[in-house]
Amino acid sequence: MTSSHKPPALDVDRLIDDRRTRIIVCCGSGGVGKTTTAAAIGLRAAERGRHVVVLTVDPARRLAQSMGLSSLDNTPRLVPGIGPGRAGDNRGDDGGSLHAMMLDMKRTFDEIVEAHADPDRAAQILANPFYQSLSSSFAGTQEYMAMEKLGQLRRAQEWDLIIVDTPPSRSALDFLDAPQRLGRFLDGKLLRLLTAPAKFGGRAYMRVLNAGFGVVTGVLTKILGAQVLRDVQTFVAALDTMFGGFRERADYTYQLLRAPGTAFLVVAAPEPDALREASYFVERLARERMPLAGLLLNRVQRSPAARLSAARSQAAAETLQAAGSHPLAVTALRLHAERMQQVSAQRRLAEHFTAAHPIVPVAEIPAQPQDVHDLDGLRAIGQAFGG
Amino acid sequence: MRLHVVTGKGGTGKTTVAGALALALAAGGKRVLLMEMEGRQGIAQLFDVPPLPYEERKVAVAPSTMTGPGGDVYALVADPESALVEYLEMFYNLRHAGAALTKLGVMDFATTIAPGLRDVLLTGKAAEAVRRKTSGKSGGRVYDAVVMDAPPTGRIGRFLNVTSEVSGLARVGPIRGHADTVQNVIRSPDTAVHFVTVLEEMPVQEALDGIAELRSLAGGGIQVGGIIINMTRPLALPAGEVRAAADGALDEDELALGLKAAGLDDCRRLAGELAAELADDAKSALGQELQRARLDEPGQPCYDLPWISDGMDLGGLYRLAAALRDQGAA
Numbered sequence: 014m015t016s017s018h019k020p021p022a023l024d025v026d027r028l029i030d031d032r033r034t035r036i037i038v039c040c041g042s043g044g045v046g047k048t049t050t051a052a053a054i055g056l057r058a059a060e061r062g063r064h065v066v067v068l069t070v071d072p073a074r075r076l077a078q079s080m081g082l083s084s085l086d087n088t089p090r091l092v093p094g095i096g097p098g099r100a101g102d103n104r105g106d107d108g109g110s111l112h113a114m115m116l117d118m119k120r121t122f123d124e125i126v127e128a129h130a131d132p133d134r135a136a137q138i139l140a141n142p143f144y145q146s147l148s149s150s151f152a153g154t155q156e157y158m159a160m161e162k163l164g165q166l167r168r169a170q171e172w173d174l175i176i177v178d179t180p181p182s183r184s185a186l187d188f189l190d191a192p193q194r195l196g197r198f199l200d201g202k203l204l205r206l207l208t209a210p211a212k213f214g215g216r217a218y219m220r221v222l223n224a225g226f227g228v229v230t231g232v233l234t235k236i237l238g239a240q241v242l243r244d245v246q247t248f249v250a251a252l253d254t255m256f257g258g259f260r261e262r263a264d265y266t267y268q269l270l271r272a273p274g275t276a277f278l279v280v281a282a283p284e285p286d287a288l289r290e291a292s293y294f295v296e297r298l299a300r301e302r303m304p305l306a307g308l309l310l311n312r313v314q315r316s317p318a319a320r321l322s323a324a325r326s327q328a329a330a331e332t333l334q335a336a337g338s339h340p341l342a343v344t345a346l347r348l349h350a351e352r353m354q355q356v357s358a359q360r361r362l363a364e365h366f367t368a369a370h371p372i373v374p375v376a377e378i379p380a381q382p383q384d385v386h387d388l389d390g391l392r393a394i395g396q397a398f399g400g
Numbered sequence: 401m402r403l404h405v406v407t408g409k410g411g412t413g414k415t416t417v418a419g420a421l422a423l424a425l426a427a428g429g430k431r432v433l434l435m436e437m438e439g440r441q442g443i444a445q446l447f448d449v450p451p452l453p454y455e456e457r458k459v460a461v462a463p464s465t466m467t468g469p470g471g472d473v474y475a476l477v478a479d480p481e482s483a484l485v486e487y488l489e490m491f492y493n494l495r496h497a498g499a500a501l502t503k504l505g506v507m508d509f510a511t512t513i514a515p516g517l518r519d520v521l522l523t524g525k526a527a528e529a530v531r532r533k534t535s536g537k538s539g540g541r542v543y544d545a546v547v548m549d550a551p552p553t554g555r556i557g558r559f560l561n562v563t564s565e566v567s568g569l570a571r572v573g574p575i576r577g578h579a580d581t582v583q584n585v586i587r588s589p590d591t592a593v594h595f596v597t598v599l600e601e602m603p604v605q606e607a608l609d610g611i612a613e614l615r616s617l618a619g620g621g622i623q624v625g626g627i628i629i630n631m632t633r634p635l636a637l638p639a640g641e642v643r644a645a646a647d648g649a650l651d652e653d654e655l656a657l658g659l660k661a662a663g664l665d666d667c668r669r670l671a672g673e674l675a676a677e678l679a680d681d682a683k684s685a686l687g688q689e690l691q692r693a694r695l696d697e698p699g700q701p702c703y704d705l706p707w708i709s710d711g712m713d714l715g716g717l718y719r720l721a722a723a724l725r726d727q728g729a730a
Binding site for chain 2: 042043044045073074075239240282284285286287316317318321325329330332333336338339341342343344345346347348349351352354355358382383384
């Protein structure tokens with residue numbers, strides 16, 4: 014029964030070699046190696062001739078260093094040492110390139126404001142305390158700005174493949190919701206209620222407004238205090254001219270994610286929590302009709318001696334132990350038994366996933382005994398999921 | 401210690417450790433509340449109970465000890481919307497405001513968009529539980545300890561530093577007042593933040609960065625507690641042989657003889673393969689040793705939790721709780 018369902022194989026090389034693939038979104042829960050995987054895909058694609066930019070949200074310095082950069086910032090930086098043909102398939106002289114950048118959400122937000130408002134108004138917005146909190150908060154802004162940046166990179170036309178590493182949200186689904194939530198807020202009833210008084214101007218506004226509005230502001234004043242409400246109102250009034258822009262951009266990015274040429278890769282580790290999140294994500298993508306390329310199962314334990322089962326290995330270790338001889342073989346057999354147990358536990362988890370999602374293609378990346386420190390480390394990962 | 405905040409990088413087993421710590425603290429007749437902050441129902445999975453609401457439910461009985469009978473672990477999932485409704489009810493008697501606010505998008509605004517508010521609402525619930533007294537005349541605390549399964553390390557500084565998060569938003573006013581009360585609980589000497597990690601480079605770096613961040617927060621006063629090293633495994637090889645194994649210098653002839661003596665086939669080839677597995681294991685053991693040394697830098701107590709090889713279940717959770725007690729973490 015266990016081998017009845019083998020998932021279709023996920024062919025990452027075919028995906029990155031296909032020039033029609035323009036955006037790859039890597040998603041998954043935190044701690045599964047998503048950022049490293051995104052970088053490895055980017056490197057492999059570049060060395061197979063694509064012009065790639067990797068957009069990450071993970072501030073891990075080690076990742077930057079493994080790509081030969083001292084740090085990453087909000088501008089794409091060229092990764093040195095990329096060699097065409099180093100990734101198996103020599104594609105001739107049209108060497109690819111790899112850029113990497115890390116999202117600075119406040120900077121990105123500031124740039125939108127500066128681009129959409131006249132200088133006076135922009136200055137007013139940037140100085141507003143509510144804006145400053147909003148633009149540097151994690152709750153939704155990071156997700157929104159990641160999508161915004163993706164739109165910018167796509168419009169720039171400088172790269173033919175963009176790889177996005179999504180924010181480490183509590184749930185991997187957040188990044189799909191957050192832009193809409195922020196968009197809904199910026200475009201919603203609440204905002205119109207809040208902007209209304211500022212348009213009427215001054216403190217007299219309360220009298221001209223209907224009772225329903227009075228109740229809402231009353232409650233908001235109770236919760237937030239009058240000063241907060243004033244800041245929000247000022248902010249919103251200043252932002253008024255930009256609404257069209259915000260909405261358009263949110264729509265544009267959402268459509269971009271559904272367009273042909275976009276592929277989602279769900280990254281997971283063979284652990285119950287990570288695979289549960291991966292399942293939710295697969296279901297959600299299907300509901301939104303977003304193009305799922307497949308599941309990358311990271312850190313999969315393997316054994317070169319899989320023909321020796323855990324039970325036989327354990328029994329052999331016990332035989333030797335009882336005889337009091339060959340301690341090295343006892344250690345090796347015990348370790349092997351443990352590893353085989355882990356192999357089969359992981360296999361079971363992967364099978365559960367495939368039973369629930371039989372049509373989702375899967376590729377595996379074997380566990381690496383050491384952390385990734387340089388381009389060669391990233392290449393090794395690329396080799397594992399590639400051909 | 402009355403409020404234990406448990407954080408860690410994703411994938412380090414933060415929720416499991418928070419659960420084990422709650423069990424360990426409840427042992428011997430104590431009453432402990434375990435709070436989940438991010439609505440993934442990880443605690444329900446862990447204790448094998450139905451999904452938890454925003455309401456305290458008993459999820460486990462802690463083991464009895466020499467000093468007292470078994471205690472009780474209660475749990476709840478704190479979500480910002482319910483916390484806001486409760487807050488409105490408690491302070492303003494606005495019981496039915498919730499539905500109207502949701503319709504207008506105020507809920508969205510207050511719980512997910514307005515920066516800091518969400519965190520004040522969540523930490524506020526923990527602060528309330530810590531301070532809650534029984535209604536009887538004795539007036540004792542309802543909970544001996546509260547354990548918070550907090551957001552991951554990358555966000556912990558912001559999450560706990562509520563006052564400054566909110567101060568950008570509210571310099572005065574009721575939310576500010578509430579934030580200040582919460583802050584007093586978080587910065588109290590009875591509160592500690594524990595960091596869960598595994599012995600890999602990235603999680604260790606995040607734990608060190610998180611500790612440094614908490615220490616550098618303006619005003620100080622947020623106490624770092626223990627570093628909990630999760631999923632540790634005993635060395636397969638004797639300590640003296642690890643280096644040689646990692647360098648691939650194991651005696652494969654001897655290994656092959658041993659396999660033959662155990663009655664296995666194809667011993668030459670098998671010896672080579674098993675030696676490769678030992679080398680992998682030795683390499684990762686050396687890497688782990690390096691990471692462990694780095695965890696000494698902050699000078700906080702470290703506690704080891706074993707890897708539960710047969711899959712995490714309730715039995716495993718009790719074993720982890722016992723390990724925490726044995727090492728004096730609870």
